[in-house]
Amino acid sequence: MGETGTTNAASQLLNVAFSLLLIIGLILALAWLLRRFGQGNFLNQQSMKIMASMPLGTRERLLVVEVGGQQILLGVTSHQINTLHVFDEPVVDASGGTSTDFKKRLMALMNRAPASDTPAPETQKQKPQ
Missing domain, CATH: 1.20.5 (Single alpha-helices involved in coiled-coils or other helix-helix interfaces)
Incomplete structure (x- = not known):
């Protein structure tokens, strides 16, 4: 057995x-x-690359994508992808670092003046009665 x-x-x-x-x-x-x-x-496509990414919220972000030698700013949400701007000249170099004036260009695109480094003026204090 x-x-x-x-x-x-x-x-x-x-x-x-x-x-x-x-x-x-x-x-x-x-x-x-x-x-x-x-x-x-x-994933190995050389003709399309994500050059930079910036999260805006839990499901929203900005992407700079290079397609065919042209860089495009995309707004990505959980439901859609929108083209925000097509840049005439590259704003992000091929090594992945951003150029120095990317923030200025983005602010100009959004039609906002860049925030100054000076503090906001104080509000007037109320007089005691």
């Missing part, structure tokens, strides 16, 4: 090990296929 119990346990262990190897092989094959034919090619 002892010999059949050992043989049965050994065959079950061999079945489990083979099943695990088969599952790992399937995962690796699917990952290779996905990278080869799926999203992997999209």
Whole structure:
């Protein structure tokens, strides 16, 4: 009786090990296929790059995207993507750093004057009665 119990346990262990190897092989094959034919090619696109990103809220952000050598400012929310501005000349260099006047250009785009470094004037104090 002892010999059949050992043989049965050994065959079950061999079945489990083979099943695990088969599952790992399937995962690796699917990952290779996905990278080869799926999203992997999209992520390696050189013609479209996200140059800069600035979060505005939990689900909103600004993106500077370079497409075909032209940089575009996009507003991204959870429901839509809007083109805010198409820049005539690059505002973000290829190394990922922003140019010094990006803030000025963005403020001009938004038709706002840049905030000054001087504090706001004090409000008049009320006279005690």
